[in-house]
Amino acid sequence: MTRKDVAVGAKNLNELRSKFKKVESFAEIMMPHDAEEPILAPAVRAAVLEWMVEIRHAAALGDVGVKARRSALLYGPPGTGKTTLAHHLAARLGVVLVAVQSDQLVASSLGRSSHNAASLFEALRDVDGQCVVLLDEIDSIGSRRSTDDQACSREMNSLLTTLLRYVEGYSGIFVGATNRREELDPALWRRFGMQLSVDLPGLDERFAIIRRYAAPFDLPDDDIDALADATIGASPALLRQLVEGVKRRIAIAPKLNHNIPDAGAALRAVVASVAMPPEFEVPPLWRPHGVANLPAMTWPWPKMGGGK
Numbered sequence: 001m002t003r004k005d006v007a008v009g010a011k012n013l014n015e016l017r018s019k020f021k022k023v024e025s026f027a028e029i030m031m032p033h034d035a036e037e038p039i040l041a042p043a044v045r046a047a048v049l050e051w052m053v054e055i056r057h058a059a060a061l062g063d064v065g066v067k068a069r070r071s072a073l074l075y076g077p078p079g080t081g082k083t084t085l086a087h088h089l090a091a092r093l094g095v096v097l098v099a100v101q102s103d104q105l106v107a108s109s110l111g112r113s114s115h116n117a118a119s120l121f122e123a124l125r126d127v128d129g130q131c132v133v134l135l136d137e138i139d140s141i142g143s144r145r146s147t148d149d150q151a152c153s154r155e156m157n158s159l160l161t162t163l164l165r166y167v168e169g170y171s172g173i174f175v176g177a178t179n180r181r182e183e184l185d186p187a188l189w190r191r192f193g194m195q196l197s198v199d200l201p202g203l204d205e206r207f208a209i210i211r212r213y214a215a216p217f218d219l220p221d222d223d224i225d226a227l228a229d230a231t232i233g234a235s236p237a238l239l240r241q242l243v244e245g246v247k248r249r250i251a252i253a254p255k256l257n258h259n260i261p262d263a264g265a266a267l268r269a270v271v272a273s274v275a276m277p278p279e280f281e282v283p284p285l286w287r288p289h290g291v292a293n294l295p296a297m298t299w300p301w302p303k304m305g306g307g308k
């Protein structure tokens with residue numbers, strides 16, 4: 001995908017920011033030109049593309065008596081690209097992403113949370129159609145409704161009820177994201193026009209992710225293959241940290257008068273400092289002897305175009 005249809009030019013940035021001023025007390029405004037395209041499994045990529053076409057050609061759907069879906073729930077492990085995808089989607093539609101950290105709506109004073117949700121949707125009404133709204137980490141408010149009558153649970157239940165009402169009535173495009181789908185309230189789950197699983201990457205996606213983040217280095221395919229094999233179970237975010245960790249070491253080593261003898265030494269140092277969250281299976285590279293089990297790799301990493 002390209003971003004040729006991003007409609008917001010730099011000169012309009014200030015104008016845009018002032019338009020979204022009210023929304024900004026609850027959300028981060030993410031600009032189209034800062035968006036990155038996530039590398040996704042083909043089925044998810046196809047579903048997202050189809051959705052974009054659907055949004056753009058709502059009239060064609062009207063001819064056959066159906067409406068374009070206006071919302072999607074993205075669920076999957078941390079660091080798989082849910083926020084990145086929402087941002088990319090907004091950019092492809094040429095609008096900003098209003099990213100609401102759902103727990104920001106939760107207030108400590110009683111009754112205030114629902115008021116926050118009301119204020120947010122009120123503010124959104126003024127910019128209707130000019131943004132995609134992301135309710136990120138929606139599980140922080142949309143957990144299954146509690147039946148005990150503690151004040152705190154009552155507050156959350158009331159926030160959820162208010163949110164459901166506003167979500168139903170909201171006419172713009174909106175996306176929810178969670179990495180705890182099992183905890184989500186079923187009523188909230190159903191409110192979304194589609195539910196998309198953004199899962200850990202397969203072999204081909206890991207290859208593409210490693211290659212993307214290795215730039216400006218151009219690793220031989222065999223080396224990327226070996227890394228992709230050894231990183232089964234790693235999220236894209238972790239793959240990015242791994243590859244960027246090596247690049248950071250390459251850049252810093254001369255300043256420290258430090259010699260990195262081979263790829264294994266660089267990888268071993270990075271593997272020791274980043275990892276998947278504890279509830280996930282440990283990828284082979286992070287297991288004992290994981291780095292030692294890699295085949296011999298090209299070192300130093302060659303630069304694209306043969307530069308040094």
Ligand SMILES: Nc1ncnc2c1ncn2[C@@H]1O[C@H](COP(=O)(O)OP(=O)(O)OP(=O)(O)O)[C@@H](O)[C@H]1O
Binds near residue numbers: 080
């Ligand atoms: N599918 C992907 N392709 C390329 N890069 C990715 C992908 N997924 C994540 N990344 C990179 O990892 C980082 C974190 O991604 P992001 O915040 O979108 O994950 P998330 O699924 O929203 O995580 P969380 O569940 O913790 O909110 C970003 O810097 C992004 O560039």
Ligand SMILES: [Mg+2]
Binds near residue numbers: 136
């Ligand atoms: Mg996220």
